[in-house]
Amino acid sequence: MSIDTTHESQPRAMHDLGGVSRFLCEEVDTEPHALTDFDREVDAIRQILGMKKVMSVDELRRGIEAIPEAEYHALSYYQRWIRAITATLLRKGVITEGELLAALEAG
Amino acid sequence: MMAGFGPGQRVTVRNDWPETRGPCHIRTPHYLRGETGTVVRHLGDFPNPEDLAFARPAPVLPLYHVRFDLPALWHGEGRAGDEVVVEIFEHWLEPARQEAA
Amino acid sequence: MSDSQVESDRLLVALRGLLVAKGLTTPAEIAERIRSTDTASPARGAAMVARAWTDPEFRALMLADGTAAAEAMAIPMRGLPPLGVLENTPEVHNLVVCTLCSCYPRAVLGYPPFWFKSAAYRARAVRDPRGLLEEWGTVVPPAVKLRVVDSTADYRWMVLPMRPAGTEGWPAEQLAGLLREGDMIGVTVPTATGPQPA
Incomplete structure (x- = not known):
């Protein structure tokens, strides 16, 4: 049996941050950060997809948790969301990869 | 739904790591696995997020507020008497084994 | 603007276009949702x-x-x-x-x-x-x-x-x-x- 009662020897998922040593000495940026238009629109689209039962908030979270750890910490909050929303809609077949690539090309 | 645990009951969080077994979505924080706390109250019954995250049919399960002694979670770090209170679904809880005095 | 934001903006534009084309939302609905979310403070x-x-x-x-x-x-x-x-x-x-x-x-x-x-x-x-x-x-x-x-x-x-x-x-x-x-x-x-x- 492990004697490490701070749980750090266990395979925690990267979003599961309670008590994690790596961040214990990191200062908290307590300043207000205004949301951008991008942030607000991603948030709104997520809400609409939830209200229309296209995808749940739990599916969003699962999608965020599936982002590789290095990227997770490099992406902003709503950048993670747009990634997770897109991945979820692709996986569920709401949109296809071909449609997405075409839409990105058309930009 | 019949809640299996009542206020004041000592419960242990299952020391289980579904993260090691493939894709999953777990709402029981890692730092509580295997820890023992006290049921504050039954908060209500909610669909299991572990299923909702995969768009599977989700059984409705009892959800509890469970209180843990904070220093006991972290090698005794922190002020004695401070506590952490967390929402935990019933399937993550077991009656606490007899505790040493 | 960071590379990841440029990429994210492109993704948002593409996704919004697809959702509108599929009839899952409209620009007006998105605007209304933003407005109503902003009222919570x-x-x-x-x-x-x-x-x-x-x-x-x-x-x-x-x-x-x-x-x-x-x-x-x-x-x-x-x-x-x-x-x-x-x-x-x-x-x-x-x-x-x-x-x-x-x-x-x-x-x-x-x-x-x-x-x-x-x-x-x-x-x-x-x-x-x-x-x-x-x-x-x-x-x-x-x-x-x-x-x-x-x-x-x-x-x-x-x-x-x-x-x-x-x-x-x-x-x-x-x-x-x-x-x-x-x-x-x-x-x-x-x-x-x-x-x-x-």
Whole structure:
């Protein structure tokens, strides 16, 4: 049996941050950060997809948790969301990869 | 739904790591696995997020507020008497084994 | 602008176009959702707290059923997670965190602030909450129990702070002006002089 009662020897998922040593000495940026238009629109689209039962908030979270750890910490909050929303809609077949690539090309 | 645990009951969080077994979505924080706390109250019954995250049919399960002694979670770090209170679904809880005095 | 933001903007434009083309939403619906989300702000929570300080019946309702109390103040709660209210007392100070993501009582406080979503806040709150509160200059006396509520599942939690001394006889509107969002999460406490510049 492990004697490490701070749980750090266990395979925690990267979003599961309670008590994690790596961040214990990191200062908290307590300043207000205004949301951008991008942030607000991603948030709104997520809400609409939830209200229309296209995808749940739990599916969003699962999608965020599936982002590789290095990227997770490099992406902003709503950048993670747009990634997770897109991945979820692709996986569920709401949109296809071909449609997405075409839409990105058309930009 | 019949809640299996009542206020004041000592419960242990299952020391289980579904993260090691493939894709999953777990709402029981890692730092509580295997820890023992006290049921504050039954908060209500909610669909299991572990299923909702995969768009599977989700059984409705009892959800509890469970209180843990904070220093006991972290090698005794922190002020004695401070506590952490967390929402935990019933399937993550077991009656606490007899505790040493 | 960072590369990841350029890429994310392109993704948003593409996705929005596809969702509109498939009839899943419209630009007008998105605009309306943004507008209605922007109407939720800490002023709502502040109005609830100020009323609880001046109306014992409302205080009792708020502590027993936060959702019902919010609805009694015409705050839309339909379809949203239940709201739980944590009462600060001379014996207990409450602090809310979500260590797994960023669950926040948005209906009564608006969008979660940047710090609430940060890895540092999420990591430190459940392990060294008193050290964490020093970032805000908040000192919880050693005789007071600190209760950290890790918001992991289906409830959303807000703190009902203690009414500051020296505010006797103040009307609810004036009391509401003393409150900041952090007071209702537990990182700060309100004072009779109101929010101080940092």
